[in-house]
Amino acid sequence: MKQFIGFLKKEFLHIFRDPRTMMIIFLLPIVQLLLFGKVINTDIQNSRIAILDQSHDNTTREITSKLVSSGYFILGEELMPGDDVEDVFRKGKVKMVVTFGPEFEKSLERDGKAEVQLLADASDPNTARILTNYASGIINDYVKKEKLQNLQLPNQINTEVRMLYNEGLKSVYMFVPGIMAMILMLISAMMTSISISKEKELGTMEVLLASPLKPIQIVLGKVTPYLLLSFINALTIILIGVLIFGVPIKGSFVFLMAESFLFIMMALSLGILISTIAPNQMVAMFISVLALMLPTILLSGFMFPIENMPLPLRILSHAMPPRWFIVIIKNIMLKGTGILFVWKETLILMFMTFVFIALSIKNFKIRLE
Amino acid sequence: MQYLRLRLNTETKMEKVIEVRNLVKKFGSFVANDHLNFDVYQGEIFGFLGANGAGKTTAMKILCGLSSPTSGEAKVAGFDIYKETEKVKRNIGYMSQKFSLYEDLTVAENIRFFSGVYGISPADRKEKQDKLLKNLGLESAKDSLIGSLPLGWKQKLAFSVAIFHDPKIVFLDEPTGGVDPITRRKFWDLIYEASDRGITVFVTTHYMDEAEYCNRVSIMNAGRIEALDTPEILKKQYSAKNMDEVFLKIARNTEQ
Numbered sequence: 001m002k003q004f005i006g007f008l009k010k011e012f013l014h015i016f017r018d019p020r021t022m023m024i025i026f027l028l029p030i031v032q033l034l035l036f037g038k039v040i041n042t043d044i045q046n047s048r049i050a051i052l053d054q055s056h057d058n059t060t061r062e063i064t065s066k067l068v069s070s071g072y073f074i075l076g077e078e079l080m081p082g083d084d085v086e087d088v089f090r091k092g093k094v095k096m097v098v099t100f101g102p103e104f105e106k107s108l109e110r111d112g113k114a115e116v117q118l119l120a121d122a123s124d125p126n127t128a129r130i131l132t133n134y135a136s137g138i139i140n141d142y143v144k145k146e147k148l149q150n151l152q153l154p155n156q157i158n159t160e161v162r163m164l165y166n167e168g169l170k171s172v173y174m175f176v177p178g179i180m181a182m183i184l185m186l187i188s189a190m191m192t193s194i195s196i197s198k199e200k201e202l203g204t205m206e207v208l209l210a211s212p213l214k215p216i217q218i219v220l221g222k223v224t225p226y227l228l229l230s231f232i233n234a235l236t237i238i239l240i241g242v243l244i245f246g247v248p249i250k251g252s253f254v255f256l257m258a259e260s261f262l263f264i265m266m267a268l269s270l271g272i273l274i275s276t277i278a279p280n281q282m283v284a285m286f287i288s289v290l291a292l293m294l295p296t297i298l299l300s301g302f303m304f305p306i307e308n309m310p311l312p313l314r315i316l317s318h319a320m321p322p323r324w325f326i327v328i329i330k331n332i333m334l335k336g337t338g339i340l341f342v343w344k345e346t347l348i349l350m351f352m353t354f355v356f357i358a359l360s361i362k363n364f365k366i367r368l369e
Numbered sequence: 370m371q372y373l374r375l376r377l378n379t380e381t382k383m384e385k386v387i388e389v390r391n392l393v394k395k396f397g398s399f400v401a402n403d404h405l406n407f408d409v410y411q412g413e414i415f416g417f418l419g420a421n422g423a424g425k426t427t428a429m430k431i432l433c434g435l436s437s438p439t440s441g442e443a444k445v446a447g448f449d450i451y452k453e454t455e456k457v458k459r460n461i462g463y464m465s466q467k468f469s470l471y472e473d474l475t476v477a478e479n480i481r482f483f484s485g486v487y488g489i490s491p492a493d494r495k496e497k498q499d500k501l502l503k504n505l506g507l508e509s510a511k512d513s514l515i516g517s518l519p520l521g522w523k524q525k526l527a528f529s530v531a532i533f534h535d536p537k538i539v540f541l542d543e544p545t546g547g548v549d550p551i552t553r554r555k556f557w558d559l560i561y562e563a564s565d566r567g568i569t570v571f572v573t574t575h576y577m578d579e580a581e582y583c584n585r586v587s588i589m590n591a592g593r594i595e596a597l598d599t600p601e602i603l604k605k606q607y608s609a610k611n612m613d614e615v616f617l618k619i620a621r622n623t624e625q
Contacts, residue, residue, distance in 0.1 A: 006485030010474065017473045203467025207531075210433040210463035210540070211486045212455060 003213065007221035014195065015225060024191065029183045029233050030240065036175040037245050044130050048076030050094045052083070057105040063116075066142050067098065072134050089121050096120045096131045108143070165334040176241035177329040178302030180234060181263070181322035185296050188230045188264050190288035192271030196222050197284040200275070215364065223268050230267070234260040241333075250336030256329065259346065263325045266349050269356035270321070276363035296322045324348045383410040385444075386538050386569045387432065392441035394427055401427040403592040404441070409571060411537070414564050416583030417573040418616065423589040425573045426466075426542060432571070433463050433540050446537040459487070462531035462539035462568075466546060470527050472516035476507065479515060479530060487534035501529050521552040525559060532563050539563065541572040545579065557582050580612040588616060590623045 015021050049067070053060050067073050076094045079085070085097055101107075101115035108114035118135055120128035165173075199205040199222075208218050234257070241247040249256060270292070278284035297303055299313060300322035306314055317323050324345040331337045339346065387409035394402040401424045409415045419425045430436040432445050434454045443450045446460035470479045477498065484494040502508045505525055515523060524544065532539050541560075545553045557579070560570050572583070580586050580600060587597040596603055596619055600612055609615045 003485055003488070006482055010471070010478070010482045013474055013478060014471070201467075202472070203465040203469045204471060206435060206465045207463055207469045208486070209435050210458060210461065211483075212458045212488075213486055214455075 004217060004221060007213075007217070008224060011195075011221060011225045015229075021191065025187055025229050025233070028186070029179070029237055032183065033176070033179050033237055033240050034244075036179055037172045044072050044127065044134060046074050047072060047096065047127070047131055048094045049073045049096045049098060049131075049135075050077040050079050050088055051075060052079040052081065052085070052097060052099040054081055054102045055100055055104040055106075057103075059105040059108060059114075060100040062146070063100075063139055063142055064098075066138055067135060070134070070138055072131075072138075085119060089119075092121075094121075095124075095127060096135065098135060114143075172241070172245040173247055173330075173334060174302070176237065176245065176247050177326045177333065178300070178322075180237045180260070180329065181300060181302065181325045182293070182296050183233055183237060184230050184260070184264055184325075185267050185292050185322060186288075187233060188226055188267030189271040189274065189292055190285065192223055192226045192268055193274035193278060193284040193288055194281050195226070196272065196275035197278045198281050201280040219272060223272065226271075227264060227268060230264045231257075231261065234264070247333060249333050251332035251338060255338065256332045259325070259328050259332065259342070262346065262349050262353070263321070263328075266321050266353040266356065269353050269360065273356045273360045273363070276360050295320050299323070300326055302326060321349060321352050385409070386411045386446055387415075387571065388442075388444040389428075389432075390442045392428065392431065392443055393439045394424075394431060394436070395439045400592050402431070402438070405594055407587055407594060407597055409538075409569060411569055412564055412567050413584040414560060414570045414572065414582065416580050416586035417571060417589070418575065418577075418580055418586050418612075419573075419589030420575065420620065424592040425589050428589075429540055429542055429571070429573055433461060434458050460537045462534065462536040464527050464531040464539070464541050464544055466542045466544075468520070468523050468527055470515045470523065470530060473514060475512050475514055476502070476518075476526060477511050479526070480533065483530050483533060489534055497533065501533070505529065520548055521555070524548065524552075524556055528556070528559055528563075532568055535566075536568065538569040538571055541570065543573055543575070545574065545576065550578070553579070577611065577613040577616055580616075586612070588619050590620060593623075595619045595623060 015025070051064055053064070064075070068075050073096075077088065079088065079097065085099075088094055088097060097117075097119040099117040099119065101117070104114045104116070116139060118132045120132050122128040196205075196219075199208065205218075209215065213221075238249070238256070242249060271288075274284055274287050274291075278287055295316075299306075299309075299317045300320045301317065302322065306317050306323070309317065328342045328345045328349075331342050335341075385408045387407075389405050389407050392402055392405040393400070403424075405428060417425045417429065427436065431438050432443060432450065434450060434457050437451070445457045448456040448460070450457055471482070474482065480498050480501075481494065484491075489497075498511075499508075502511055505522075507522065507526070510518060510522070515526070518526070528539075528541070528544065531541075545556055548556070553576070560572070560582075564570055572579075574580065583600065585597065585599050586603065587594050588603075589595065596606075596615070598606070603609075603615050604611065607615045607618045609618060
């Protein structure tokens with residue numbers, strides 16, 4: 001035990017004396033979370049739109065004011081019939097043009113039908129899609145509530161849409177779990193693999209192996225500090241998510257931390273595995289970035305929906321541990337579900353941990369022989 | 370082999386600290402150590418010579434418990450390397466080819482860490498540490514980071530740390546790589562001191578001038594021990610001026 005505490009002291013000295021490590025561990029999580037949450041915000045707010053109103057009646061005016069008062073849009077320009085719409089887009093001042101057909105109110109009241117055209121600048125397809133969705137939502141909502149209830153229209157189907165678990169469609173709800181997965185991978189897997197391969201590179205690993213310390217003690221000694229730091233980071237990320245971005249924790253906090261612990265263990269064993277393969281820090285870093293960071297960002301469903309990927313990538317995404325972890329934390333935080341609904345994902349993570357540890361032991365033995 | 374047996378007869382009273390019998394190590398079909406047989410006696414400086422790839426590092430790693438042999442027997446400090454690895458490790462010190470202290474820790478922190486690994490009590494450690502730094506004339510460097518010290522100092526410290534727990538044997542794997550002859554000579558003074566204290570020194574090197582400093586040397590070639598004796602006897606036997614010539618003659622003989 002004394003030996004072990006001495007080892008931990010040494011590890012913490014390594015960590016605290018290296019400014020780069022300190023930055024990655026303590027600054028990076030916060031900076032990334034704030035960046036993704038605040039700056040890279042895919043939510044639409046205050047987008048400039050132009051209105052081309054050919055009928056100028058009460059209904060079109062009310063719809064316009066509904067659009068503007070929603071907070072998503074601001075009125076940038078009012079166009080006249082005959083204005084060149086494309087020219088408006090080319091100037092880049094507005095993202096969308098809403099055109100009301102002639103005699104809008106009249107035809108709506110007479111036939112229950114009226115024409116409105118949404119033209120969006122799809123050079124930025126995501127924004128265009130979101131803007132048109134929001135606008136048609138607002139228009140339909142208004143027409144249904146204010147106009148059509150007086151009319152007796154037969155066989156009409158009203159689709160009522162509600163976005164459950166994230167009513168405001170806030171993207172930060174997606175980023176918090178994603179960043180948590182990414183940071184824990186980074187600190188647990190990358191930092192451990194670098195720190196172990198550093199000992200190999202410097203030759204101190206041989207000295208440790210020739211000492212009375214058992215290999216398992218060496219590995220535990222190397223890994224424990226990162227386990228502690230990762231856990232602190234998981235707490236910090238959740239805290240920032242809840243306090244600054246208002247992400248809810250509907251499920252059990254203890255269960256959430258237990259799942260985070262499992263994910264950290266998985267990442268640590270992956271880090272150990274990488275260090276058994278990598279002969280030096282550079283290679284360890286390279287493998288970590290190429291094999292962990294990029295797939296975590298691209299293939300875990302954190303940034304891009306897995307459903308839209310081509311089949312080979314969809315299959316590959318199953319092998320990405322963060323994919324399962326993100327499902328688990330989203331379930332716990334946003335839906336408030338318990339183990340009954342995430343047992344499959346939990347088992348997958350446990351299995352991965354087991355595989356990584358088994359492979360590490362195998363690699364380690366080969367190296368000794 | 371004849372010479373070995375001859376010496377064995379004259380020195381049987383001395384305690385053997387390393388006994389190696391028919392040690393074989395294969396990597397696939399490549400034979401790194403081909404039936405090695407030798408003994409090392411307490412307090413001697415045993416030079417383990419050979420060109421790069423001759424198998425000396427492999428043999429040394431086996432004796433330190435860093436690697437396991439394919440077949441054969443070996444005892445280190447009186448303990449079997451298969452069954453009593455932990456006892457072997459308690460009784461040896463090891464200094465690797467690469468300089469092996471932590472650069473980002475201070476001299477005192479390195480000593481504290483390695484003392485902890487070998488279970489030396491804090492009181493003993495302080496006393497020994499003071500003595501050691503005084504001996505090396507490094508008292509002022511106690512709280513300096515290892516990384517800030519010149520290479521020669523680092524090597525002296527690495528050696529001193531490797532024997533800090535008073536092992537029976539210390540294994541040095543090409544300890545003087547990359548330093549100038551004067552620093553190397555000073556390093557050897559430390560080795561002699563350790564040997565005077567009764568610590569057996571097992572050292573691999575490919576500097577032939579260092580071979581002259583050893584009590585006995587073994588010369589390896591292609592996984593086999595080709596010669597083993599004192600430098601004087603070897604020089605006579607191969608009618609050579611120095612160890613360099615001995616080495617070249619042995620290398621040439623095996624090629625033919």
